[in-house]
Amino acid sequence: MASGDALGNLKGLRITSLDGDDEEEREQEIAIDEDDDDDEDEEAEDSVILGFLKKPKNPRSLLRHLFPSKAGGVPAWLDPVNLPSGRSCLCDICGEPLQFVLQVYAPEDKECTFHRTLFVFMCTSMDCLRRDQHEQWKRPPHKPSRSVKVFRCQLPRHNAFYSSEPPKKDDKASGTAVALCNWCGTWKGTKHCSSCRRAIYCSEKHRVKHCNFGHEPDCKRVRISSQSYDSSHDNSGAAMELQKEVACNTLWPEYKIIQEDESAYDTQMSEDNVCGSSLVPRNRTDESIMSSLLEAFEGDGDRKSWASFEERIGMAPEQILRYCSSTCAKPLWPMSSGQPSKADIPKCRYCNGSLRFEFQILPQLLYYFHVRNDINSLDWATVVVYTCEASCEASVAYKEEFVWVQLS
Ligand SMILES: [Zn+2]
Ligand SMILES: [Zn+2]
Ligand SMILES: [Zn+2]
Ligand SMILES: [Zn+2]
Numbered sequence: 001m002a003s004g005d006a007l008g009n010l011k012g013l014r015i016t017s018l019d020g021d022d023e024e025e026r027e028q029e030i031a032i033d034e035d036d037d038d039d040e041d042e043e044a045e046d047s048v049i050l051g052f053l054k055k056p057k058n059p060r061s062l063l064r065h066l067f068p069s070k071a072g073g074v075p076a077w078l079d080p081v082n083l084p085s086g087r088s089c090l091c092d093i094c095g096e097p098l099q100f101v102l103q104v105y106a107p108e109d110k111e112c113t114f115h116r117t118l119f120v121f122m123c124t125s126m127d128c129l130r131r132d133q134h135e136q137w138k139r140p141p142h143k144p145s146r147s148v149k150v151f152r153c154q155l156p157r158h159n160a161f162y163s164s165e166p167p168k169k170d171d172k173a174s175g176t177a178v179a180l181c182n183w184c185g186t187w188k189g190t191k192h193c194s195s196c197r198r199a200i201y202c203s204e205k206h207r208v209k210h211c212n213f214g215h216e217p218d219c220k221r222v223r224i225s226s227q228s229y230d231s232s233h234d235n236s237g238a239a240m241e242l243q244k245e246v247a248c249n250t251l252w253p254e255y256k257i258i259q260e261d262e263s264a265y266d267t268q269m270s271e272d273n274v275c276g277s278s279l280v281p282r283n284r285t286d287e288s289i290m291s292s293l294l295e296a297f298e299g300d301g302d303r304k305s306w307a308s309f310e311e312r313i314g315m316a317p318e319q320i321l322r323y324c325s326s327t328c329a330k331p332l333w334p335m336s337s338g339q340p341s342k343a344d345i346p347k348c349r350y351c352n353g354s355l356r357f358e359f360q361i362l363p364q365l366l367y368y369f370h371v372r373n374d375i376n377s378l379d380w381a382t383v384v385v386y387t388c389e390a391s392c393e394a395s396v397a398y399k400e401e402f403v404w405v406q407l408s
Helices: 004-013 022-028 126-135 204-213 216-229 235-241 267-275 284-297 301-314 364-368
Strands: 049-054 099-105 115-120 147-157 256-263 321-323 355-361 381-389 399-407
Touching: 099 321, 099 355, 115 381, 126 399, 147 381, 216 321
Parallel strands: none
Antiparallel strands: 049 256, 049 321, 099 115, 115 147, 147 399, 321 355, 355 381, 381 399
């Protein structure tokens, strides 16, 4: 499944070494390593790709035409025109526009998913995340109110926005892109500043925030520069000039996500795997021995689960992301309670097909985001993303997928 022409093309396309860093080049290859073992009851022995954060030496390497995987800052929208809109951009609980968490470039071996990126957003309020906890259990026909959202965007090799050939180091993003909010730099701008008519915002909330923050001096400068503005530029050019400045200073710091295969770390795991319940057993015999051992010592499930979670993560403690390309992969749960059953995972809202686990975000990300460690600060044990198994096409460019959050 992982071989063939398309993957060859993708490897050619995969962005490496814009910083002139050869080590990164090696790390960034996504190794899709399928295993024939797909017994239902057994945790499949799939290779997990770990994501680590690194400050980009060249922030330009995170621009959208280079198809980055990144965390913090603003999203590098794959489809720069048909962005999510309306309520999709808002926390369903408090109504604030959501903040960008991270995006993962994860193309698949199909024509329509030649480019494919998943985008995760979250409300920064811990109160909202706590309420989100109750909402995620709701099953149809109830419509849950979520404070965490994930979108899938995909494009064929031949598309309206990017060359079908791999980009080069010095390429600039070209083509049209919608103007983004001058406050958050994240969502599509739909409301203009009534005074300069240049500054644009995703929402009334962000217009007001910019106003309170002191958009006025800028506002005048924009009015002056727009009078001397070269009319040969089209509107989208003008919009792009403006969007370079993101006024709000509360975005999370920006990082590049570097990928490495977990197998590079698991030499010790294969020797010790009898110790932990969620470690991957090498064969069935090991597993049955292990489960009888665990039954004999049935104690605090969460404590045991947490211990084996910690042990597995401990092999590469700086990981912030665990990605698995196999459709039968399972998340690594920090706790045994509060996991979704099969029935808690909804069907794809577009094709009604099954969703599968694709990646999970670890709490280490909060450390890199400098989120404070107090009672009202954002905190989670893991954020698990489920996506349409078929990566279906739909009438919208950004398809909302499903997230499950486990709090610690
Ligand atoms: Zn909220
Ligand atoms: Zn905004
Ligand atoms: Zn203005
Ligand atoms: Zn679908």
